Amino acid sequence: MPVLLKKELGVVENSYYEATVTRPPAQPSLTQRLQADVCVVGGGYAGLSAALELAERGYSVVLLEAQRVGWGASGRNGGQVIVGFGSDGEEAIERQFGLQDARRAWDISVDAIRLLQRRIARYGIGCEWRTGYLSLATKPRKAQELRRWMDRVQSTYDYPLQWVDNGALRQWVDSARFHSAVFDAGSGHLHPLKYCLGLAAAARGAGARIFENSPVFVVERGRRPVVRTAQGECACDFVVLAGNVYLGEYGDAIAPEVCSRIMPVGTYMIATERMAPQRAAALIPSRCAASDTNFILDYFRLSDDHRLLFGGGDSYTGTTPRNLIGQIRRSMMGVFPQLKDLEVAHAWGGFVDITMNMAPHFGRLGANVYFVQGFSGHGLALSGMAGLMVAEAIAGQAERFDLLARIRHLPFPGGALMRTPALVLGMWYYRLRDAL
Numbered sequence: 001m002p003v004l005l006k007k008e009l010g011v012v013e014n015s016y017y018e019a020t021v022t023r024p025p026a027q028p029s030l031t032q033r034l035q036a037d038v039c040v041v042g043g044g045y046a047g048l049s050a051a052l053e054l055a056e057r058g059y060s061v062v063l064l065e066a067q068r069v070g071w072g073a074s075g076r077n078g079g080q081v082i083v084g085f086g087s088d089g090e091e092a093i094e095r096q097f098g099l100q101d102a103r104r105a106w107d108i109s110v111d112a113i114r115l116l117q118r119r120i121a122r123y124g125i126g127c128e129w130r131t132g133y134l135s136l137a138t139k140p141r142k143a144q145e146l147r148r149w150m151d152r153v154q155s156t157y158d159y160p161l162q163w164v165d166n167g168a169l170r171q172w173v174d175s176a177r178f179h180s181a182v183f184d185a186g187s188g189h190l191h192p193l194k195y196c197l198g199l200a201a202a203a204r205g206a207g208a209r210i211f212e213n214s215p216v217f218v219v220e221r222g223r224r225p226v227v228r229t230a231q232g233e234c235a236c237d238f239v240v241l242a243g244n245v246y247l248g249e250y251g252d253a254i255a256p257e258v259c260s261r262i263m264p265v266g267t268y269m270i271a272t273e274r275m276a277p278q279r280a281a282a283l284i285p286s287r288c289a290a291s292d293t294n295f296i297l298d299y300f301r302l303s304d305d306h307r308l309l310f311g312g313g314d315s316y317t318g319t320t321p322r323n324l325i326g327q328i329r330r331s332m333m334g335v336f337p338q339l340k341d342l343e344v345a346h347a348w349g350g351f352v353d354i355t356m357n358m359a360p361h362f363g364r365l366g367a368n369v370y371f372v373q374g375f376s377g378h379g380l381a382l383s384g385m386a387g388l389m390v391a392e393a394i395a396g397q398a399e400r401f402d403l404l405a406r407i408r409h410l411p412f413p414g415g416a417l418m419r420t421p422a423l424v425l426g427m428w429y430y431r432l433r434d435a436l
């Protein structure tokens with residue numbers, strides 16, 4: 001069994017999101033030889049979005065998912081739909097591109113949220129979408145950094161943000177843990193798995209053929225690539241690799257040059273039991289999604305059925321922490337000690353795909369194999385946009401895709417074997433920095 005999947009056993013099972021959806025019957029697995037214009041590998045937001053956009057443009061599309069649609073990060077995440085790129089990503093883009101192109105890249109991240117909202121409306125996806133997001137500083141030094149970030153984003157990208165000072169903060173989040181915050185009215189939150197299943201239904205409706213329980217082991221590159229599963233294959237003109245951190249787990253030969261540039265970082269979530277609606281509303285009166293600005297961050301929001309969904313506790317070793325519930329619950333109590341009587345009803349986790357510089361990693365292998373990955377904690381909106389941009393590129397309009405594909409990425413030091421110890425060392429440094 002692939003290594004990451006083994007590490008995940010047990011943490012996927014009790015997800016709040018899986019418990020609150022009704023999945024349609026499984027799609028068949030691929031057992032035949034098919035022809036298609038495009039074969040997409042991976043049924044998360046990125047792959048489904050590419051399949052949807054391509055099918056709507058008249059391409060014949062086959063999507064192959066190793067497990068069930070939304071089984072990966074797209075069905076398990078914090079639900080926070082956030083503008084911009086991973087923590088250091090914006091600066092990496094500014095350094096590499098200069099301001100004019102960095103502005104174009106930022107606008108793509110803003111468009112990503114608009115695209116998500118358009119899709120929710122157009123396909124009638126009931127996924128509990130709400131606007132409003134808070135970045136929270138835990139101490140004065142973090143507040144100064146946050147203020148500088150806000151000023152830079154407002155002046156460089158002309159993106160509206162609002163400062164919330166210490167005196168006003170409790171009207172937004174009822175916690176003494178935070179010093180101040182930035183409010184972003186353009187970002188928001190939703191039920192990630194409902195959104196993902198809605199995208200899958202839209203892609204099927206547009207004519208994409210989706211196969212589940214169909215892991216791809218080999219992609220034979222060439223003028224007309226062939227994508228192989230254990231019992232079937234698909235010959236196509238274009239391949240889209242959207243397998244996230246799992247891609248290399250199924251076959252070393254699929255795209256090793258791509259897999260070494262992202263690192264799977266474990267992050268874990270709990271959902272409390274339900275609260276009375278007034279109690280939940282008093283906890284986060286703004287109903288915003290929220291996360292602190294620490295490198296190893298806590299993130300939280302209310303669900304529509306009045307639970308607190310709380311995440312954090314990144315694991316850079318890839319192994320699920322022992323006493324997972326106890327650990328995340330302790331972090332939650334650090335923020336909301338008033339919840340000490342509440343039981344934890346669900347706990348789950350998964351891997352975030354981070355790159356060295358926290359900017360997304362897009363590109364082509366040869367002329368006809370596209371890949372999108374490395375969303376570095378900002379994938380909810382951006383991965384959907386990535387799917388659209390791949391479709392645009394295949395259809396001959398590659399400006400937006402090529403802009404982000406220009407971002408240079410280094411592989412993690414030590415390659416697939418040594419990248420984990422190297423990163424664990426790096427994490428101790430960041431842990432120390434957060435604590436100062």
Ligand SMILES: Cc1cc2nc3c(=O)[nH]c(=O)nc-3n(C[C@H](O)[C@H](O)[C@H](O)COP(=O)(O)OP(=O)(O)OC[C@H]3O[C@@H](n4cnc5c(N)ncnc54)[C@H](O)[C@@H]3O)c2cc1C
Binds near residue numbers: 081
């Ligand atoms: C716990 C958690 C919290 C997060 N919180 C947030 C958040 O609040 N906001 C945010 O923006 N981002 C968040 N993220 C990250 C975000 O969820 C991801 O960036 C995004 O979902 C990536 O989408 P994707 O389609 O690239 O990958 P995935 O959703 O992981 O989909 C990839 C799919 O490809 C399939 N696959 C892989 N290899 C193969 C193969 N060889 N053959 C067939 N199928 C294959 C996998 O089974 C999987 O279903 C979080 C992630 C986690 C795990």
